[in-house]
Amino acid sequence: MTHPNPHATRQPPLPKPDAFAVQETLNFRKLASAFFDQDTTQVAQALLGIWVVRCIDGHFRVGRIVETEAYLGPHDRASHSSKGCTPRNRSMFGPPGRAYVYRIYGIHDCLNVVTEPEGHGAAVLLRALEPVHGIPGNTRGPGLLCRALAVDRSLDGADLRGDALFLAQPESPTPFTIVRRPRIGVDYAGAWSRRLLRFLIQGNAWVSRR
DNA sequence: TGCCGGATCCTG
DNA sequence: AGGATCCGGCAA
Numbered sequence: 001m002t003h004p005n006p007h008a009t010r011q012p013p014l015p016k017p018d019a020f021a022v023q024e025t026l027n028f029r030k031l032a033s034a035f036f037d038q039d040t041t042q043v044a045q046a047l048l049g050i051w052v053v054r055c056i057d058g059h060f061r062v063g064r065i066v067e068t069e070a071y072l073g074p075h076d077r078a079s080h081s082s083k084g085c086t087p088r089n090r091s092m093f094g095p096p097g098r099a100y101v102y103r104i105y106g107i108h109d110c111l112n113v114v115t116e117p118e119g120h121g122a123a124v125l126l127r128a129l130e131p132v133h134g135i136p137g138n139t140r141g142p143g144l145l146c147r148a149l150a151v152d153r154s155l156d157g158a159d160l161r162g163d164a165l166f167l168a169q170p171e172s173p174t175p176f177t178i179v180r181r182p183r184i185g186v187d188y189a190g191a192w193s194r195r196l197l198r199f200l201i202q203g204n205a206w207v208s209r210r
Numbered sequence: 211t212g213c214c215g216g217a218t219c220c221t222g
Numbered sequence: 223a224g225g226a227t228c229c230g231g232c233a234a
Binding site for chain 2 (some may be wrong): 071078079080104105106107108110114116122126141142143144183186
């Protein structure tokens with residue numbers, strides 16, 4: 001029944017149900033710095049099956065990486081870093097394990113994982129996720145992936161071992177086979193457009209294109 | 211300063 | 223097949 005005492009109706013602060021559920025049911029460990037400070041082609045493949053975890057106001061969004069592209073450095077004509085270090089791509093030349101987020105076609109943002117030692121100018125584009133927990137909408141394609149994770153350019157340069165956005169190895173990863181393809185949308189890059197630097201999980205329904 | 215075109219996505 | 227829509231990079 002109702003209590004005249006106003007203190008009786010005061011609720012204790014609610015636990016954050018979503019965060020609680022995630023921590024109880026999803027087991028993972030954050031990736032450490034050494035993971036990112038490796039050959040970019042290797043990292044692009046090693047990222048398949050890894051979880052991207054986004055925390056917004058205590059609520060988690062978790063997706064499994066199923067498609068990546070490697071952008072090797074200034075010698076790679078398809079890479080933004082081929083123009084040298086500029087205000088836009090500065091994060092690509094920063095230390096590994098940080099985000100490089102850029103806007104494309106005036107509309108969409110794209111999320112990259114910076115690789116190799118500081119100054120190198122390489123990164124891995126995350127192209128598609130398989131939903132694991134709390135993912136709204138479509139995650140097939142780099143622009144949609146960012147929308148679903150609420151990732152925008154305010155996260156450019158963010159540490160990918162932070163609280164708001166991090167990468168994690170699931171405790172019980174599912175085995176898979178890796179398929180290599182040419183990268184999407186880089187026809188201008190001549191011979192570099194034909195290099196097999198796109199990686200995807202074979203047969204996965206969430207890749208952006210076969 | 212002006213212009214060109216893009217690591218995309220949606221509609222027709 | 224084409225439009226949305228902005229801004230980085232480069233030429234002038």
